Amino acid sequence: MTTRERAQTSLSLWRVAEAARFGWREYAANLPPAATIFATIPKGVLQIVFFTVLGGVVAGEHHTQYAFVGGLVIALTTTNTVNVINVPFGDKYHATFWRIRTGDMPVAAVLYARAAPYLAVGFGLFLIEATIAAALLGLTNLGLHVLPWLPIFALMACGYALLGIAAATLTIAKRADVLAPNLLGYLTILCSGAFLPPDKVGWIDTIGSVLPVRHGLAAVHAGMAGRPWLAEALLELTICLVSAVLGLFAVAVQTRRATRHGHDDFA
Template sequence: MTTRERTPASTALWRAAEAVRLGRREMSATLPPAASIFATLPKGVLQIVFFTVLGGVVAGQDHRQFAFVGGLVLALTTTNTVNVINVPFGDKYFSTFWRIRHGDVPVAVVLYARAVPYLAVGFGLFLAEAAIAAAVLGMTDVALRLLPWLPVFALMACGYALLGIAAATATIAKRADVLAPNILGYLTMLCAGAFLPPGRVGWIDAIGSVLPVRHGLAAVRAGLDGRPWLTEAVLELVICLASAALGLLAVAVQTRRAARHGHDDFA
């Protein structure tokens, strides 16, 4: 029986909680509260307002709700949630991966637990951005109608974060760790259906169907219109779980690679 198998559940939970606390301290160092309030929050608000106004100009006032919901999703993911990639980046740049690799807590648990504070703060910022943007745009009624759909927004954030961590971890040895999450962000903007309605461009629909956000966004819009939404929400959950599995695979590959080469510098 291994040491991990003998570890009581209470001890394992305590260690995971300590990893979350470590993630909070890391986040405070890399993304101080002042930076969140004075940089990230205004950026998110302006992003939502810009895309909503643009949607109204391009497609008419009837398109504003469509564009507003799309702007909310992109502000949540590409502006706020993307910060979780600082977790694998930190292990690379500060050469701490070897310590995690030799610990009693599985590497993936440490990685994902440290990402929790980024997700929590990102979602809190998103709520503030949504409220401010809705007030500026005169769309507070739409924002209030979206409140029951916050769990779906949270699911979209988790799926995007998990896939971002997987992409950064998988490419960290190829010195493409910054490029990969950025490509993911642009693909999300293009293929999520945030502004381009589904059914217009086939290859965009095909790519978006296997990425986070698209199905969750479709579920929210269907719910607002009174149409069936559960199937789309389940598909979003499946993609979220698949993203988590890809992250586990990326961690396993990097752990194996580090053990084989005898170092963790990812050169």
Template sequence: MTSLDTAAPRSLPVWRAAEAARTGWLEYRALQTPAGLLGATLPRGVLQILFFTTLAGVLAGPGHREYAFAGSLVLALSGTNVNGVVAVPVLDKQYATFARVRTGALSPTVTQIARALPYPVMGWLLLVVQGAIAAPLLGMTDFALRLLPWAWVYALIALTLSVLGLAGATMTVGRRADVVAPNVLSYLVMLCSGAIVPPGRVGWVDAIGQVLPARHGLDAVRAGMAGRPWLGDLGLEAAAGAGFTVLAALSILVQARRASRHGHDDFE
């Protein structure tokens, strides 16, 4: 047996995962056409940033605009990522393709997560463009440039919000609530992340925010820009994402075993 023969089986799972990610990209392109992204998703995010930043300035004073601008970027991400990634399990439900996913050589968990990868990537790229458009319209170009070195933290938040949406959708796809649940989660992120209203005002809101993605990532950005320690907050954000990844993986595994036991993939 040659070295190539022994290397091929080891690289095969990686190749399969890469093919699943490529399939996810093709699915994303079919659902999110350039016209839809440029004509609806992109301007909607810009308007969200403009609205929440301006509203915060009116209600809390000009000094709160920078706080709200940094937070409104997360609100824009929540719309594109938490809600958008729902398409991954919902397409399998609509087109009855989950049987192929669960009986394939690649585990259904890896397949679903790989297919979801375009959402955090494209959500973050859209966010960079949305922020670049909104900042000069708000007269906040200088602040946006100071925020730019922390854009990689928003990339992490894009990932954690995507796994939150995937977990919500996969846990409820059999209850016909796969669209409602991510919407509820998206609104909880808006309310509990401290994006616009600083933490410490309502106890139960802070408690929910502690376990949801985005809250700790935003804290890390704000702490870093203020010169305070931020690595702890970043670790908590990564932990929140890991927790919801585990939830998504477990729900996919349960669905696959239930479908195998019942002999159908009706998600009932």
């Protein structure tokens, strides 16, 4: 590698780091500490507790472990990870997409770098919520058994976040940018297998098989039960990568549209 190439690489990494730093400041502005402490964390804890108790009441005490792990996934995705959609929303509502589109960094690189702090903070909040909920439910030992599977939880969070960004970005021009991520959240709750085990309703299994979370959750359940889990984890990784590609496609569509119409107001 030549000196010029090394300098260019260093500059690119610096730009990505600066975009991520801006993403952190953006997160702090959108979700200040007070909102996080008094709203986000209690909501996540209550989600986990509610769905665990509900699972035990509906399906019996033997279903509690299954429901607890499912509740963890729902809290991770629909409460914490979903906040990444604030990144494309911000560019729409503050009319800043044109500045990104005409910059030196690829638009998708800026989008994903700014989203990274949302994802990291969301995962940290999830760990706090899971610890509190496990203590309230008397399931601390079960929570400890979940710890080795945190990388798969992180993979599920990434896949869900990437698909959420793609859905929000692609539908901004249609003024359905709020509806699309919320619809994705409800589909995740219904089709992830968090509370309804597989092979119960065919069409739910079919939809869930192409969405994030379902295969990762199946891997966690299989691993905790001592069954083979790697194949499901690889399927989750595949869906995560496909979600990233869909995000690139969504950015390309909006960039082309902005260039063709000569404005970025997403009207």
